[in-house]
Amino acid sequence: MLRDEEENAAELKIGDDFLKAKCLMNCEVSILLDRKCDQLKQMSEDAMNQIPQVLDKSLQYVQRFSRFTNQDAVKQVREVLSQCKLTEFELAVLGNLCPETVEEAVAVVPSLQTKGRGISEEAIEKLLNELMMIKKFE
Template sequence: MNCEVALILDKKYEQLQNISDDPLSQTSQVFEKSLQYVKRFSRYKNSETVKQVREYPSFQTVLSRNRLAEFELCVLGNLCPETVEEAIAMVPTIKTKGRFEDDDAIEKMLHDLSLIKKFE
């Protein structure tokens, strides 16, 4: 997810700053632009929140407990659809692979994600 990439690039940027007196000499324009992009489009800003999305406490993660493929997990985590219709439009396979008995299960998953975002 974008938020995970942002955390990784931030850590790398900090490491580069510690190595050199002039941190800009250690980073390329591509690195800078990539960092700016993922920060801008990250739905979750706090590292603990990112961890919660992947590792929801006391049971499997909000997204992976629904047996989502990595691609599906990333799309839903990055775009944070608000309705079942949006989620199915973005990731049609969540409905077609038979992992969800009905739309209520998808609604619950989206609700759990929105709660995490709300309390960030």
């Protein structure tokens, strides 16, 4: 069987490695990388020479695409998304993209509408509203 036939994110067929892995949102990665850069700066007098370019570029990327910057807001987002019994993959995608409507959410994460999941459109809409409130008061 071809690899494309085996993996299908719409059906949460993303491979065992990804199903078992802890997925992080961009905003969580930003916090971690920022801490690492701070540690490197403290360990050296010449901070710019101690931060590897790949680390710096990665930090710039996740900061640019992070929807949430406040650490408390990031924690709230994970808590809100975790309450809906989402997989790590779904949680990370919704946290990164922050869709505004149920239609957008289902378009980016089709597995939300998989039969037997028990996630109604009302539950998705409530979840999206909570994310918008967190962003609004961040």
